[in-house]
Amino acid sequence: xxxxxxxxxxxxxxxxxxxxxxxxxxxxxxxxxxxxxxxxxxxxxxxxxxxxxxxxxxxxxxxxxxxxxxxxxxxxxxxxxxxxxxxxxxxxxxxxxxxxxxxxxxxxxxxxxxxxxxxxxxxxxxxxxxxxxxxxxxxxxxxxxxxxxxxxxxxxxxxxxxxxxxxxxxxxxxxxxxxxxxxxxxxxxxxxxxxxxxxxxxxxxxxxxxxxxxxxxxxxxxxxxxxxxxxxxxxxxxxxxxxxxxxxxxxxxxxxxxxxxxxxxxxxxxxxxxxxxxxxxxxxxxxxxxxxxxxxxxxxxxxxxxxxxxxxxxxxxxxxxxxxxxxxxxxxxxxxxxxxxxxxxxxxxxxxxxxxxxxxxxxxxxx
Ligand SMILES: [Ca+2]
Ligand SMILES: [Ca+2]
Numbered sequence: 001x002x003x004x005x006x007x008x009x010x011x012x013x014x015x016x017x018x019x020x021x022x023x024x025x026x027x028x029x030x031x032x033x034x035x036x037x038x039x040x041x042x043x044x045x046x047x048x049x050x051x052x053x054x055x056x057x058x059x060x061x062x063x064x065x066x067x068x069x070x071x072x073x074x075x076x077x078x079x080x081x082x083x084x085x086x087x088x089x090x091x092x093x094x095x096x097x098x099x100x101x102x103x104x105x106x107x108x109x110x111x112x113x114x115x116x117x118x119x120x121x122x123x124x125x126x127x128x129x130x131x132x133x134x135x136x137x138x139x140x141x142x143x144x145x146x147x148x149x150x151x152x153x154x155x156x157x158x159x160x161x162x163x164x165x166x167x168x169x170x171x172x173x174x175x176x177x178x179x180x181x182x183x184x185x186x187x188x189x190x191x192x193x194x195x196x197x198x199x200x201x202x203x204x205x206x207x208x209x210x211x212x213x214x215x216x217x218x219x220x221x222x223x224x225x226x227x228x229x230x231x232x233x234x235x236x237x238x239x240x241x242x243x244x245x246x247x248x249x250x251x252x253x254x255x256x257x258x259x260x261x262x263x264x265x266x267x268x269x270x271x272x273x274x275x276x277x278x279x280x281x282x283x284x285x286x287x288x289x290x291x292x293x294x295x296x297x298x299x300x301x302x303x304x305x306x307x308x309x310x311x312x313x314x315x316x317x318x319x320x321x322x323x324x325x326x327x328x329x330x331x332x333x334x335x336x337x338x339x340x341x342x343x344x345x346x347x348x349x350x351x352x353x354x355x356x357x358x359x360x361x362x363x364x365x366x367x
Contacts, residue, residue, distance in 0.1 A: 002318065002321050002349075002350040002353055003122075003144070003145055003165065003350060003352055003353035003354075004132060004321075004350070004352065004353075006139075006145060006164075006165030007127050007132050007135050007139050007140070007165065008132055008134065008135045008139070037065065037069060037089075037090040037224075038065040038069075038090060038223055038224025039065050039092065039223070039224075040223045041062060041063070041064040041065070041216075041219060041221060041222065041223040042062050042063045042064070043060045043061070043062035043221060044060045044061045044062045044096075044097055045060075046060060046061075046097055047060075049097075049366050052099060053099055053364060055101060055102055055103070056099040056100060056101055056102060056364060057099070057100055057101075057102050057272050057273035057274060058097065058099060058272075059097060059098055059099070059100050059213070059216065059217045059272055059363075060097045061094070061095045061096045061097035061098065061213075061216065062094060062095070062216070063092065063093070063094040063303060064092075064093060064094075064215075064216055064219060064223065065090050065091070065092060065093075065223065065224055066090065066091055066092075066093045066212060066215050066216075066294070066344065067084075067087045067088055067089065067090035067091060067294055067344050068084040068087040068088070068090075068226075068342055068343070068344030068345045069084060069088065069090060069344075070084055084342075084344070084345055085291070086291035086292075086294070086346055087294065087344050087345050087346050088294060088295075089294060089295065089298045090224075090294075090344075091294055091297050091298040091304065092302070092303045092304070093212050093216070093297070093303065093304045093305075093307060094303050094304070094305050094306070095210070095212050095213050095216050095305075095306055096306060097366060098209075098213060098363045098364065098365055098366065099363060099364040099365075099366075100209065100213075100217050100272075100274060100361065100362075100363045100364075101206075101361035101362050101363070102265070102269065102273055102274055102275055103188075103264035103265050103274075103275050103276060103361065104188035104189075104264050104276055104280060104281055104283065104359045104360065104361050105188065105189050105197075105200065105359060105360055105361055105362065106185065106186050106187060106188060106189060106264055107171070107181050107184055107185050107186070107187055107188075107189050108185040108186060109189070109200075109204075110171060110189035110192075110200060111181075111185075113199075113200050113203050113204070116203065117199075117203055119196075119199055119200075119203075121170055121171055121191065121192060121193065121196045121354070122193035122195065122196055122352055122354065123142065123143065123144035123169065123170035123171070123191045123193070123354055124142055124170045124171075125142060126140060126141065126142045127139075127140045127141070127142070128140065141167045141168075142167070142168065142170070143165055143166050143167040143168055143169050143170070143176075144165070144166065144169040144170055144191040144353075144354055144355065144356070145163050145164070145165055145166075145169075145353060145354070145355040145356070146163070146164055146165075146166040146169050146174075146175055146176065146355070146356050147162060147163060147249075147332060147355070147356055147357060148162060148163065148164040148166070149162050149249045149250050149252075150162060150249065150250050151250060152250055153247060153250055154249070154250065156248070156249075156336070156337055161249070162249040163355070169191060169356070170191050171189050171190055171191045171192060171196075171354075174190045174191060174261075174356050175356065184263075186263045186264055187261055187262070187263050187264065188261065188264055188276075188280060188281045188359035189359055189360075190261065190281065190354065190355070190356045190357070190358065190359060191354040191355065191356060191358075192284075192354045192358070192359060192360060193351065193352050193353060193354045194284055194324050194351035194352070195351070195352075196354065197284045197360040200360075200362075201362050204362060205364070206362035206363060206364045207286065207362060207363060207364070207365075208284055208285055208286040208360060208362060208363070209285055209286065209361075209362070209363045210285060210286055210287055210306070210307065210308050210309065211285045211286075211287040211307075211309060211325045211327065211346070212287075212304070212306070212307050213285075213363060214277075214283065214285050214327045214328075215327070215343065215344065217272055217274060217277070217363075218270065218274065218277035218278075218327070218328065218343050219270075219271075219343055220270030220271030220272045220274065220277075221271040221272065222271060224344075225343065226342050226343065226344075227240065227241075227278055227341070227342060227343055228240075228270040228271075228274075228277050228278050228343050229268070229270060229278075239255070239256035239257070239267070240267055240268065240278065241256070241267055241276065241278035241279035241280070241329075241341055242256055242258045242261075242262045242266065242267065242276065242279040242280040242331045243256060243278075243279045243329065243330075243331060243332075243333050243334060243341050244331060244332050244333060244334040245334070247336070248332070248334045248336045248337045249332070249337075258331065260331055261280060261281060261330075261331050261356070261357065262280055262331065264276060264280070266280075267279075276328070277327075277328050277343070278328055278329060278341040278342075278343065279328065279329050279330060279331060279333060279341045280328075280330065280331055281328075281330050281331070281357050281358055281359035282326040282327065282328055282329065282330045282347055282349075282357060282358045282359070283326065283327050283328050283358075283359060283360050283361055284324055284325075284326060284358070284359075284360040285309075285324065285325045285326070285327055286308070286309070286324070287307075287308065287309025287310070287324065287325045288309045288310050288311070288312055288313040288322070288323070288324060288325070289309075289313050289314075289315055289323040289324060289325045289346075289348035290309075290310045290312075290313060290314050290315075291314075291315070291316065293309065293310045296310070309325065313351075315348060318350075321350050322350070322351050322352075323348040323349055323350055323351060324348070324349065324351050325346055325347065325348055326346075326347035326348055326349050326358065327346065327347065328340070328341065328347075329341035329342075329345075329347070330357035330358070331357060332357050
């Protein structure tokens, strides 16, 4: 998702491909899950160094197998390869202990920050002709990228069919100028670009997690499971995360009881006390994105200690757009399109672009 593309090309994108049906590919491919590539998580034995800061949980750190393999019994064309291609090879990593927010940062918390600092987010700033040379002048309006589902099935060939750049959309107006935060104080803050999350972190005396810290924490002490809670998506027929059910993107049946984004902590926490590490909103990490980074670490051999990501970003699908890693998937993730609520899988996004399914949570080092 790249805000600049919307600004450069078209303000509002509306699908015109009515009537083009879309069929899920159903060829079943028994992709090996390669569970044996995962070795046991070995947490550090250091107990929490003191009382937890407000709203945070102690993550002991330790050594673990990082990455994702194709899930057994799933259609590799739909879910497996797409979701796990850049999250291989599975490689051994260790991270030191840290505190982590139990939930995604909320509107209530972000409002305190803005009140204290007067901070203006990227989405609230009017784009200039200098920043976007060649963009039609009428496109130079403040706004953000909003999920705008069509009312009919569409081909899943381009996300422009269900994302639109909406004038006036920002963290205070998540769906556009007419929307507000009344009753949404405990929902995750949305429409935050990377630098917005960084500014909040600096104010809060915290920092964004590295990708490795995020995955270690999200795994909750388990080793190599598909999800933060185990290997079955439903547990006793209960949903464990806010994801998307129904035909994507035009129908959300909210079988998990939440259509769209939900207030934080509506589902049980993982083994480390963290809520919504799968689903609800994607979360920024501090690592630049490169699809070959895991390969580099694996080739170096041994255990990667506190890896902080590659030196720079490169996404072959959008060269020239600097991206950071996103983790955890969102309320829009579905095995029909994006199954990245699987705990070892990766996402990525233009560092200057927030959307209404992207937020963040922070970590704090031991003093
Ligand atoms: Ca849902
Ligand atoms: Ca999340």
